[in-house]
Amino acid sequence: MRLLLVEDERALAAAVGRGLREEGHVVDLCETGEDALAQGRRLSYDAILLDWGLPDLDGLSVLRAWRREGLQTPVIMLTARDAIPEKVAGFEAGADDYLPKPFAFEELLARLGAIARRAGGAAVLRTEAGDVVLDVRRRALARGDAEVTLTAREFDLASAFFGHPGDVLTRGELMTRVWGPDFDGEPNVVDVYVGYLRRKLGHLASARTRIETVRGLGWRLVVAR
Ligand code: CA
Numbered sequence: 001m002r003l004l005l006v007e008d009e010r011a012l013a014a015a016v017g018r019g020l021r022e023e024g025h026v027v028d029l030c031e032t033g034e035d036a037l038a039q040g041r042r043l044s045y046d047a048i049l050l051d052w053g054l055p056d057l058d059g060l061s062v063l064r065a066w067r068r069e070g071l072q073t074p075v076i077m078l079t080a081r082d083a084i085p086e087k088v089a090g091f092e093a094g095a096d097d098y099l100p101k102p103f104a105f106e107e108l109l110a111r112l113g114a115i116a117r118r119a120g121g122a123a124v125l126r127t128e129a130g131d132v133v134l135d136v137r138r139r140a141l142a143r144g145d146a147e148v149t150l151t152a153r154e155f156d157l158a159s160a161f162f163g164h165p166g167d168v169l170t171r172g173e174l175m176t177r178v179w180g181p182d183f184d185g186e187p188n189v190v191d192v193y194v195g196y197l198r199r200k201l202g203h204l205a206s207a208r209t210r211i212e213t214v215r216g217l218g219w220r221l222v223v224a225r
Contacts, residue, residue: 001046001116002026002136002159006036006062007078008054012101016049019105025112026136026159033057040066043177044127044163045073047115049108052079052090060093067094074115078103127162130209130223132201134162143204150200153178157193161211161221170218194219 003020007013008031017027028043030036033054040048040062052059063075074096079086090098097111127134133142140149141158150158156178160169171190175183178193198211212222 004028004045004048006030007051033062036062047074049076049078052077063093076111129162129165129221132209134158146204148200148203153193154197157197165221168214168217168220
């Protein structure tokens, strides 16, 4: 699954993130409510793990804002607050599940498993754009019987595009998204990888789904009619 983990306690975030990646999930981390709000809008996730107590905007406000905007991603609230009124507030705000801290990692996995099953399993592991499928489990692009596998970077880049077909993604956004906010290498690494991804899309012989350059802005995934 593609997961967004929102947690400001660094040690906990690192441990949970590592555990989830070892289970084969793709995990993005946000440490503040504002970052989480933006990240949840920017990319589509299969589930979001949302801490209640954050340094700026609390998790409940973040969740309310997402739901108001129509975001339907399943959200598991993580919190030390175990009191009934707060639990009720969480569910009323649109939480799908609630996990009091401290929790056993196995329990988190079990709850994620339940969410994946409710979502229909296969649906959360594939994203389609036109006639091309991004297959999360196989880390590949597929069209009919043809398939090309992606490197980890290419996969993250493809996920950004497939999560937002039609939207312009800037070089800066892609760099932060795929290489991380602390990356200080050459910005044109993004251009290079967009080139790799284009070539792989080209191997699928699909003229319909392609990455288009939007001059001066960035790129977008387009599906020709
Ligand atoms: Ca916290």
